[in-house]
Amino acid sequence: MRSVAAVVFAVALVALAGLEAQRSNGKFDWMSYDNFDQIIDRMDSVTPENCNSKPSAELRLHPDTVSQLPLTNRLLSTIIYPNRTSLLHLHNMALNRAFFHSYVNQILNNSQVDHKMQPGLMYFYFSTEADIAANPWGINGSAVMFDNNCSYANWYTNLEFNNTLPLFGPRAWRFDDYNDPTNWLREPTNETLNIDDYGAGPEHNYSNPSYKINQWYDYWMPDYDPSRDSVMKHTYTVGIKFSNETGRFVNDEFEGRSFFGPPQPSQNSPEEDLPVRFTAPYYDCGRSNKWIMSATAPVLDYLPRYLEWMHLRRQRFVAATVLDIDFLTLDFNPCPTAQGNPAPNYFANTARCKPSTICEPLMGYGFQRGGYICMCRPGYRYPRWQNGPYLGVDIERATEEEYQYGFECEKVDWRVVIPIIDGSDNMPTTVATKYAVNKRDISQLSAGGSVDEPHNAPVVSRRKRSVSRWHGSDKAALLSALGLKESNLKKAKLSPRKRMAPKVSTKVEEPPKRVWAPRHQRDTSSFRVKRSFDQEARSRIERIIDHMNTINKDNCKIKTNTELNLPGDLAFGAKEQLQNQARTALRMAHFLSNFLENVDFYEEYGNLRGDRPLNFELLFGEAIANVMGDYKIFGSGVFFDTDKFKNMDGTTRQYFGPYSWRGSGTRTMAIDYAGHDETYIEDAWFVDVKERWQSNVYGLKKWTTKAMLRSNLFGTSLRRFEHYPMYYRAPSMEDGLWSAPYFDCDGYIDDWVITYSVPFFGMNTLGTNIEFKGVVIVDVKLEELDVNQCPGEFHVPNAFKSTARCDYESTYCVPLPGKRFTRGGYKCECLQGFEYPFNDRAWYYDGQTMEEEYDKMMRGERHRFNTLKCREAGAPRVSSGSVLLISVIASIMAFFGR
Template structure:
């Protein structure tokens, strides 16, 4: 029993020690303490494709608040969207896009038996989901449309499914396959272009609407009030969250002829469009979950509703009502989502489970960085106002360097206090932006003596001030030595200086030896060494123990050449400012502001177009909107290259040709799901569109939708729910879409040569029978198609879309816009690829940020080199989300310099203030432009160096002693 007791005690002690050590630090170094990021990583690592089926639902889900800064539809137009949130915005928009489209098309063709064959077939659902995935590599990993029980009226089973009857379940889901070892990938190189599409409503245990189904609690139903995903089954008794949308369509009777009255005026129920004060949304995000058995990855899904008028084709119209019949989902790899590691308040809406995992010091503030995904280091640490970086640090401390730092290196990521800060001058005197900090109260004699020493010091030893910057930093960081100096004060320092005088005089006498050369001798501040030695050396055992604990040699980053990739703020020759370019930018902005919808008709055509360099950076800032057009181009290419209406596969009939209702629905959904898309269109080449109703080809067809509310609506809310579309074939010859640059250039590029298109592979699995007892590969397996890449997108010059004639029958945006155009392709009668048309979206120029900072000579940026910073002491940093306006920059202090002003909230010179004072200086007005600079970072220590004071005191007496 004693042995057992001792053994139990040993086990308990070992477990306690392990638990204590495990709770304190989990990183490679002792200073890295365990946090919530480690808990998430442990849970993610513990699940894989081999054991996921045996784990509980809670083991396959992460905490609810793991995902932060989730986009909300009603606040997206007002909030600032940072670059690290664009992936979630695209995820949000795609789920909403598909929700709008299927709500529109199901209700548009919900009147009679003649509309039933025009509904989307199963290939439409399959290829639409696949196109959503192929158009966004790195952004989306999956897409699906999941119908509720008996809500899908399938038109592809005409012989075995009677009219007005439903399928039990129908849920096509597409996801990206890792095709490294796929049998169709002969090169064995991952392409990210292979997509699997499977009907989740087929196969064993396929009832995904059941609460016991493992898929249901992951992203189809989550009653948590912070998630609120409960669209299907629809048990609501009111239609408050099912908004009604108005739309008008103007058709063209012939090319160049547009009707003056709308041919179609209808309404449909769609996903909700809540106001700013309403708390329900059209799209909700699931918590991160492990997609077991399919992608075997940790995913996040956005879920939006699809609404239909049920029951369909019913005579009893009073019994029909809008109902959530399906959900549209989009998936993204959780590891690709950026998170905010900075510390946030508990009551802050940005507070998440991962808030506070950044390891910034007490003298710095944290700022998240985009592009890091779910890994440490996605942040940087700025110095707080009143602090500066050490002389060896180039720009903010990067999180990736902090996360790799040893115990000794971690102490170096701190900022140094800035002493002798000055008040900012204003026209009324000295500003009261902050109060200076005193170290301690001194007597008048001490202050006078200190002033005299500083005068002598500044007069004779300015070079020493620059050379000894490292010594100042070292003194500031040694808290004990600094406290001792503060206690003893200036008198103690002067005594130390006088003790150095004897050493200096002895050295000079020995060096000169009484020669005549001493008469012309000039004292140098570098004669006296100021190196401080330890008062008591450490014992050998202690020193040896400290040496053994060093896990690696400290990295040498003392010079600019040692920085490598860390040297992100060293600009060299790029530190330039062009006054001529600045004047040109000011003239361009005057042109931009002066043209309005009222006077644009009187402007010459050249004033309605800006240089192409003005749109520099649009491909990155409007990537979400451009990929919306790319998705539609991928779908049209895949559908036209693979669908044949005459094909019959047993009881399954192929899809019909695309009809005008479907194309109008696609362009409507583009503008309704994205606040930044003002218009969207699909423009077919000549004789490229086949009208299934007329059973012939149409010469020109260009459905174009606008975000223009009906002018008859006085209610602002109702105007936001109103949209209009027209057939661009009816535009007059001067405005014909086939004469536009974006159409002509793309046609010239792709009409004769389709080399360069990307090849995509889709593997569809369909249900074996009507009830979906099992799945099987489709008869055409796999499906191939070619479509453009993101790099093939055409970006137009910024232009003003003006209604010159003020004709109410003409639809124009009357704003500065940029058109994004993407080609799509079909199959010619000779079974070869051919150019079929162009998909466009139009975005507002006012939403684009400009970059006025210096950049490389080969970058076609109209605004570069127009920030008038003092580049000798500062560098330029662009400010995002300031939109299309000047002064979108700030001037931060360069390496070795510090911000001299006593501001309590900023540590840089704001671009607006710099530009304003620069213009005043040019106009010979009163200004303080020359003060908007940074000073050398040598004022961190209140007291001068020992050598400087010693030489300042000894110089007059030394001159007299050496005179013969």
């Protein structure tokens, strides 16, 4: 028996060793176990069946698994790269909803009349649903979680005035409807949303620490300590002009309104003082059963409400807005920590780039390996068979032999020192070096060489050996490159001060007809792209920019409409770059469409009262929140069509258009456009949308809402809403329109802007059909848009197309994000078979340098524009072993040839 037990024990040890060996490797044996594998194992260990029994520590991942979080105090001083735009939008939407609820809670907190104007139950439900419906690929959940006894419900008939609910937490999340009975195709549509009250049901106490995944609650609540009120609660002032009849304002002056909102941090504020905080990724157990990450912001209110003794009231954190994103959709940065990849980063150094390459992350890969490229370091070049950087997906699926003998860059031996212009009358001479050394360690030559072709310059070693010390064939090759004879060696002394005469040329060189870019930058139809510099397009851009600089808020009133409008192709890229700002307007359109199509103002469901009609305070609050929640949005408004807005008393207003914009400093302003003499329904952004949708609503998407309500005031259980499920039709992103750039001369923004407008809908007066109700807009300054100067297809409406000054015979153009509306936002990288010749820390030519040197050349000044090109890559070296092998093979062939 003992021998059998010993054998079983030995077999178990072998099995455990095998499991450990398997655990210590990645996809292939040569790949070591790293932090990525550790997180994968951690995630795989949690399932919907065992998550309830897991401790809270096992339901959360390391907080540094998501790096480079957008911080409120750094948004204006840092560049948000494309792989973090989804997190930035999550941040902005959490702040947006926090501002709205804080504003409404405090403005409508004075009397029983204000209590009736507060948002109703369906307002909360449809608002959280709209956050998700308008962001199908970025936001997967939205909630407003109230603290204990901080929610004043006006939608229950059996709840007395000024009483509270124990807990109230409406949360919506995207439901996987592939197995839904109404989905006969059995394909997920992303158009079905579940809404529950998290303050009701068997696990309703999310304020209890045993809830495990309530980190968003712990950040802000309970708020019993007033010692940090001055730091965490900021006073905001909004100036508003109301109008109760067409063409006239109630007051000529703006009415100032102050309210407490989320903190406004300074540049050096610690993380706990920021208005938006991110949770660690966690498993949403029992709900969506996914790994998610949340952005949360605090909601403020004066408590206790409706009290005559104002000095007893205090501003408190009463709720938290919580917006979720799927953790698996977030890109991570596997590159080593550096200036562009700061610590902390849990996945740093998980990329497999070779020492001769530099790692750069890619966008859109989500939580999987391979989302990076390996580019050659300065002083290295790609082999002739490699077209552009090595892709991470290729490296991650390579075998050990492929990885060991591939994915390397070759050293560039002959490098050029960047010339320095010292103000003399001559151009500087470029000098080739055999080593990457300091500029002051390199002597420069007084004769020979070429500015246009620096690779023909003489070679100087690290020890500054003179030309006369070269011998044999090396000496003859050097003299031939210099165009000198040996008798002239004394004239070719090294002189660091002597410069050649300037060589000015305004000739525009034509590129070859077909140039291929690396795979990660290549257009599938690149044979139709004319890769060349378009001087006519550049001249046109210069004329447009000069015209823009001549118009300002002081003289715009005397300009014609033609002068205040720019060509539409100047706003190329707005659909992609500003889609988050457009989705803010789309969110409002979804909410209004859902509310106006489903809410019956006169119906009651037992003790549940139907919502009241939308009032002006709520819509002003929505417009103000859109502007305060996103620093790129300079204006936002909701504009109802003629006789489509009804007041709470049942009367109809001819026009109603609450519009908010960012005023001077940080102050936000708002106005009802109905007070102007000229109506907004004649503006182009309103007319274009109305003409499309006023008589035909075909093409609107159908969304499904499954709402669950609490069964009683105490939230004992959940039950279905009487209308289950509910449906509404709303526009998609493509149904909205971006305007051409124009100068906003209304006295509000007073700058060049572009406007995104999207329609919203509701039931007609008979309640039988859906009809056009109005337009939601957002205004963004043109200066927030990045321009793309790289070549594009002939049909692409881009005014800046083909204005980059890359040398297309040896380089290709790559646009750079974050440069805004200015020229030079690109880089010129070497094409296949070419190498970067200069001895600096770069491997490409920066667009700013290209633009500056080209302008100098056009003005006839000293320049080095003709040197900003890549040269043909040299042949690889032949090792002594290879020479010996070739010699042996030649000898054998010669022997048998006899």
